Amino acid sequence: MPQRAFTLAESVDDLKHAMTRLAGRPLLALDLETEGLDPHIHKVVLLTVGDDREQLLVDCRKVSLEPLRPLLEGPVPKVTHNGAFDVAMLRAHDISVENVLDTMLNEQLIENGRGRQSLSLASLSERYLGLELDKSERTGFARTSGGFTPAQIEYARRDVLATYQVLLEQTPRLAQEGLQETARLEAEALPAFADLRYDGVYLDQPGWLALVEEAKLNQDQARAELDEMFKDVVSTDLFGQVTLNYESDVDLKDALGRLCHRRLREVNKAALRGLGHPVGGVLLRYREMSKIVGTYGESFLQAIHPKTGRIHADFRQIGAPTGRVACANPNLQNIPRGSRFRQCFSGPPGRRMVTADYAGCELRILAELSGDEAFVRTFNKGGDLHSIVASEIFGKSVSKSRYPELRSRAKAINFGLAYGMGAGGLAAVTGLQPVEAERLLSRYFRSYPKVRQYLEDSAALALRRGFSRTIGGRKLYLRVEEDQKTRAAQARVAKNMPIQGTNADMLKISMTSVRKRLRREGLQAMIVNCVHDEILVEAPEGDAWDVSEIVREEMVAAGERYIKRVPVVVDVSVGDSWQK
DNA sequence: ATCTGTGGCGCG
DNA sequence: AAAGCGCGCCACAGAT
Numbered sequence: 001m002p003q004r005a006f007t008l009a010e011s012v013d014d015l016k017h018a019m020t021r022l023a024g025r026p027l028l029a030l031d032l033e034t035e036g037l038d039p040h041i042h043k044v045v046l047l048t049v050g051d052d053r054e055q056l057l058v059d060c061r062k063v064s065l066e067p068l069r070p071l072l073e074g075p076v077p078k079v080t081h082n083g084a085f086d087v088a089m090l091r092a093h094d095i096s097v098e099n100v101l102d103t104m105l106n107e108q109l110i111e112n113g114r115g116r117q118s119l120s121l122a123s124l125s126e127r128y129l130g131l132e133l134d135k136s137e138r139t140g141f142a143r144t145s146g147g148f149t150p151a152q153i154e155y156a157r158r159d160v161l162a163t164y165q166v167l168l169e170q171t172p173r174l175a176q177e178g179l180q181e182t183a184r185l186e187a188e189a190l191p192a193f194a195d196l197r198y199d200g201v202y203l204d205q206p207g208w209l210a211l212v213e214e215a216k217l218n219q220d221q222a223r224a225e226l227d228e229m230f231k232d233v234v235s236t237d238l239f240g241q242v243t244l245n246y247e248s249d250v251d252l253k254d255a256l257g258r259l260c261h262r263r264l265r266e267v268n269k270a271a272l273r274g275l276g277h278p279v280g281g282v283l284l285r286y287r288e289m290s291k292i293v294g295t296y297g298e299s300f301l302q303a304i305h306p307k308t309g310r311i312h313a314d315f316r317q318i319g320a321p322t323g324r325v326a327c328a329n330p331n332l333q334n335i336p337r338g339s340r341f342r343q344c345f346s347g348p349p350g351r352r353m354v355t356a357d358y359a360g361c362e363l364r365i366l367a368e369l370s371g372d373e374a375f376v377r378t379f380n381k382g383g384d385l386h387s388i389v390a391s392e393i394f395g396k397s398v399s400k401s402r403y404p405e406l407r408s409r410a411k412a413i414n415f416g417l418a419y420g421m422g423a424g425g426l427a428a429v430t431g432l433q434p435v436e437a438e439r440l441l442s443r444y445f446r447s448y449p450k451v452r453q454y455l456e457d458s459a460a461l462a463l464r465r466g467f468s469r470t471i472g473g474r475k476l477y478l479r480v481e482e483d484q485k486t487r488a489a490q491a492r493v494a495k496n497m498p499i500q501g502t503n504a505d506m507l508k509i510s511m512t513s514v515r516k517r518l519r520r521e522g523l524q525a526m527i528v529n530c531v532h533d534e535i536l537v538e539a540p541e542g543d544a545w546d547v548s549e550i551v552r553e554e555m556v557a558a559g560e561r562y563i564k565r566v567p568v569v570v571d572v573s574v575g576d577s578w579q580k
Numbered sequence: 581a582t583c584t585g586t587g588g589c590g591c592g
Numbered sequence: 593a594a595a596g597c598g599c600g601c602c603a604c605a606g607a608t
Contacts, residue, residue: 247603249587265593268588274593291589294602320598324592331600334591362592416596425595496597503592504598532592532598 006055006157008148015067018056023071025051029164030078030097032086033141033156039088039198040307045141046148048156049078051164055157059148065093072097079103079167081121081159084317087194098191103163105186106170108318109179113467113477125162128169133162182474182505186317189508192515192527193317193325200310201332201528202351202538204344204577205301211340212297219289225282233258246286296341303330309348315530322497323474323504325530333531335578345529345536346577352544354525355579356551357534358506358559359569360385362418365502368563369458369471372450379566386411393443413444418499420455420492455495462494463487470501471562502562503533510551510558511535517550529578536578548572 009015022028030049036042047058047065058065065072072078072095079101080086087097104119111117122133137155148156174183227242234244234255244255249267257263260277269287272280303311311330319326327333335341347353358364363385367375378388390398390410398406412429413421421429427437445452462468467477476497478490511527514535518525525539525547535555539547552572559568573579 245604249604266587268593271593287589291602295590295600299601316599319600322598324598326599328600331591334589334600336590337592419596419598421596428593428595492597500592500598534592 005053006050006057006153008057008059008153010059010062012063012067015056015058015063019067019071021054022049022056023076025076027051027077027079027164027167028071029160029167030072030080030083030086030100031156031159031163032089033138033152034089035142037085039092040305040312042089042142044089044093046152046156048160050157050160052161055160057148057153057156060093065090065095069095075099077101079163081124081163081166083190084194084197087191088198091194091198096191097194100190101167101187102190103166103170105190105318106167106174106183109182109186109474110170110173110177111477112318112475113321113479121159121162121166124166128166129162131162133158177475178473179475181472182323182470185472185505185508185512188512189317192508192511193315195515196315196527196530197312199526199528200305200308200312201345201536202310202348203300203304204346205304207346208300208341208344211344212293215289215292215297219286219293222282222286222289226279226286229279229282230255230259246283247290252283292336296336300330317508320500320504321476322501323470323508324500324532325504325507332529342579343577347538350541351538352541352574353577353579354537354539354544354548354551354572354574355534356537356548356555356570356572357531358503358555359571361503361506361533361559362499363414364559364563364566364568365471365499366418366451366454367566369498369502370448370451370454371565372448372454375448375451376565382567386414389414389444389447392447393440409440410444413441417451417455418496420459420495458498459491459494462497463491468494468497470498470505472502472505474501474505476501506555506558506562507533507535509561510555513554513558514551517554518547521546521550523547523550544574548574 007014007018009018028049028051032044033046034042034044044060047060049056058068072090077099078097081102082104083100083102087100090097103121103124107119107124117123122135125131125133137152140152174180223246226246230244231242234242237243245251252267253264256267259279260275264271269284272283300311305312313327313332314329316326345353364379367379374392378385378392381388384400386407387399390403390406393410394406396403400407409430412426416425416429423434423438423441426432426441427434430437432440462478463480466480467475469475478494480490481487507530511530514527523539523543525537525543527535528538529536535551537547537551552570555570556568
């Protein structure tokens with residue numbers, strides 16, 4: 001239990017007095033107790049800031065946080081646990097916390113791939129400090145009126161103390177593991193993710209609803225066609241209605257077996273396409289509509305926040321072990337592309353959307369990593385990459401219109417490469433015979449020998465050392481096992497991680513710098529979505545073109561931190577909505 | 581009633 | 593059919 005001094009500030013004078021002592025500290029821990037989890041509804045009840053010598057507790061219902069602003073917004077590093085929450089909460093109090101460290105993100109980096117240990121502060125406290133944290137006081141703060149109980153005060157102090165001390169333990173480990181650069185990158189990006197969540201994204205509600213209704217009609221029509229086709233081979237109810245549930249794979253396989261006289265092991269897209277019966281196409285159409293109605297339907301409209309009128313999705317800064325961001329509730333990273341759904345992500349009146357994405361990002365990273373001269377040359381030439389590669393390996397001039405099938409084969413290899421695809425996979429994608437696929441792959445690698453060399457070496461090294469890294473040093477530990485199949489799978493992960501992970505690193509750096517530039521230049525623009533190699537920014541109508549140039553510059557600069565041998569290209573567009 | 585795993589599918 | 597990395601969501605199936 002902490003024996004050191006603390007101050008409970010119940011007046012501005014208390015606060016100012018305590019501030020003078022804290023302001024000179026090199027590192028502070030920060031933690032909030034709140035009424036709930038939604039920064040647009042719930043308020044901060046208690047703010048605790050301090051180190052292992054002294055903590056300051058601020059009763060936010062009685063005292064303005066204004067005197068703390070210089071400290072919170074200033075350069076003194078504040079360590080938190082899951083700081084994106086605290087930073088978002090404080091934005092509702094009009095405070096933009098800067099220079100935040102995060103013990104949760106640190107832990108994710110340190111343990112990346114080593115297993116799914118809990119990331120809670122209580123677990124870290126036990127693991128690093130041998131200290132048990134009892135969380136039973138936490139829920140009490142929402143209902144607290146009047147003063148805090150001694151137990152509540154003790155609880156708040158203890159959390160800050162634990163956070164502070166966990167960071168002290170993590171810091172040398174990050175250094176030992178060579179993870180300082182990555183930890184810094186993540187810490188700097190944290191406010192961008194807090195803002196992303198807090199600001200949310202606007203959705204054209206009537207437009208979205210219209211698309212869903214249309215899909216429902218199409219779904220009904222497809223279902224009617226299916227009923228007609230199946231009516232003689234499945235059971236019907238009293239009214240002669242087909243009772244087959246098209247969502248049930250088990251029932252569907254049975255019914256298809258009777259209708260087509262073929263027993264399918266799986267009923268996915270490929271299987272239905274290869275069915276050789278008209279019912280396959282109708283089922284695919286039905287599925288497509290079901291997907292829209294189910295996944296992209298009303299749930300998105302329900303996600304619109306009653307107060308802000310926007311969708312505040314849950315972005316997970318380290319959502320995948322490669323370092324990629326993930327998003328949920330709802331997932332804004334899998335909106336159908338080339339459809340009218342993306343058009344519904346527009347700006348509210350008076351605002352425009354800037355869409356910016358890295359062109360051919362993963363392949364450029366592969367060029368960088370492998371250093372293959374011919375591969376590097378293809379990027380330096382400019383023009384259509386897949387065509388150039390196809391021309392190179394097939395020895396004739398290929399373009400989108402001349403020999404398009406050769407171009408699409410080259411494209412299949414290009415995309416498969418970063419995943420560690422083999423000849424078998426290539427055969428399946430292209431429809432070539434395995435022998436031909438084998439030949440094609442070896443032609444490819446004859447043109448780009450160092451690409452193969454790099455991929456093989458990188459996987460072998462990772463399996464030997466037990467981890468894989470991005471260019472920036474992010475680490476993924478591999479549980480290397482004896483079994484041949486899992487070893488092969490691990491090798492593919494090892495080939496992919498430096499590529500996917502470096503891409504993620506670039507995107508996070510660019511989000512950090514885009515945010516910084518927009519703020520510095522006083523622009524009322526904000527990042528509203530990020531999708532792996534793409535950033536979506538909402539900007540005032542009059543500033544949209546300036547913003548698009550800023551976004552491009554910062555994304556290019558972020559890319560050039562890791563990609564030096566080939567140009568970094570960012571495609572930018574300004575429009576009424578999200579476009580790709 | 582509620583949880584967990586799986587197949588399928590949307591995105592990069 | 594599978595194939596070739598990463599994610600989340602839906603619906604179903606089977607268990608609790």
